[in-house]
Amino acid sequence: MRNFPYTCAHLLLSKAKGSHSRALDLGCAVGRSTFELARRCTEVVGIDYSRSFIHSANQLKKRGHLKFQLCEEGNRTTPSLAKVDARIERNNVHFQFGDALHLPRNLGTFDLVLAANLIDRLPNPTFFASKVAPGLIRPNGFLLLTSPYTWSKEYTPESKWWRNSFSTLKKLLQPNFRLIHRQDLPFLLREHRRKFQYTFADATLWRRSVN
Numbered sequence: 001m002r003n004f005p006y007t008c009a010h011l012l013l014s015k016a017k018g019s020h021s022r023a024l025d026l027g028c029a030v031g032r033s034t035f036e037l038a039r040r041c042t043e044v045v046g047i048d049y050s051r052s053f054i055h056s057a058n059q060l061k062k063r064g065h066l067k068f069q070l071c072e073e074g075n076r077t078t079p080s081l082a083k084v085d086a087r088i089e090r091n092n093v094h095f096q097f098g099d100a101l102h103l104p105r106n107l108g109t110f111d112l113v114l115a116a117n118l119i120d121r122l123p124n125p126t127f128f129a130s131k132v133a134p135g136l137i138r139p140n141g142f143l144l145l146t147s148p149y150t151w152s153k154e155y156t157p158e159s160k161w162w163r164n165s166f167s168t169l170k171k172l173l174q175p176n177f178r179l180i181h182r183q184d185l186p187f188l189l190r191e192h193r194r195k196f197q198y199t200f201a202d203a204t205l206w207r208r209s210v211n
């Protein structure tokens with residue numbers, strides 16, 4: 001529960017057995033899952049809509065570590081260090097700034113795609129599930145989506161919220177994907193030393209059909 005990005009990457013790798021050349025981590029933040037996917041994939045692309053997250057991810061790629069301030073309470077922080085496991089081949093990981101709804105045309109296709117806690121941050125989740133996702137994944141490839149379905153006007157206009165999120169997701173993905181696994185994935189978001197937010201994401205793993 002404490003390391004949600006690690007759990008997501010390893011859930012995808014454990015269910016999608018076999019050899020995988022290309023993986024994509026959409027909404028990768030500072031790249032924790034992206035680096036984990038590189039344990040088994042020869043090329044992993046991490047894309048995020050935050051330039052500052054991509055900058056930090058690239059620092060981690062370049063140096064293998066990154067200093068940061070951990071919030072204790074108020075404005076009191078502890079100097080901390082994030083490290084990438086030295087056994088991970090960092091040169092196989094590429095980070096780029098980008099929008100999941102407007103991806104570059106030359107991105108290509110992937111054996112594995114992870115979109116962890118991304119869909120309820122998008123202005124148009126339906127477009128992502130019905131149009132973007134099918135175009136990214138090779139036949140027989142895997143898509144792992146996780147989401148607590150926390151719809152909020154800050155990210156998604158109310159007219160685009162899903163009312164029964166899992167049913168809607170299934171309806172949108174089913175023409176191109178088969179559901180092969182579903183489970184709750186709990187996670188803790190640390191605000192400060194004494195305050196955490198406890199949430200359950202719905203993790204669904206889909207296999208791309210051969211059309």
Ligand SMILES: C[S@@+](CC[C@H](N)C(=O)[O-])C[C@H]1O[C@@H](n2cnc3c(N)ncnc32)[C@H](O)[C@@H]1O
Pocket residue numbers: 004005026027028029030047048049050053098099100101115116117118121122
């Ligand atoms: C809730 S965080 C999840 C981060 C990470 N995947 C995880 O599970 O810990 C959502 C991430 O998606 C990114 N994001 C939001 N909108 C995006 C978009 N349109 N395209 C790509 N990334 C986006 C945010 O910057 C943020 O890093």
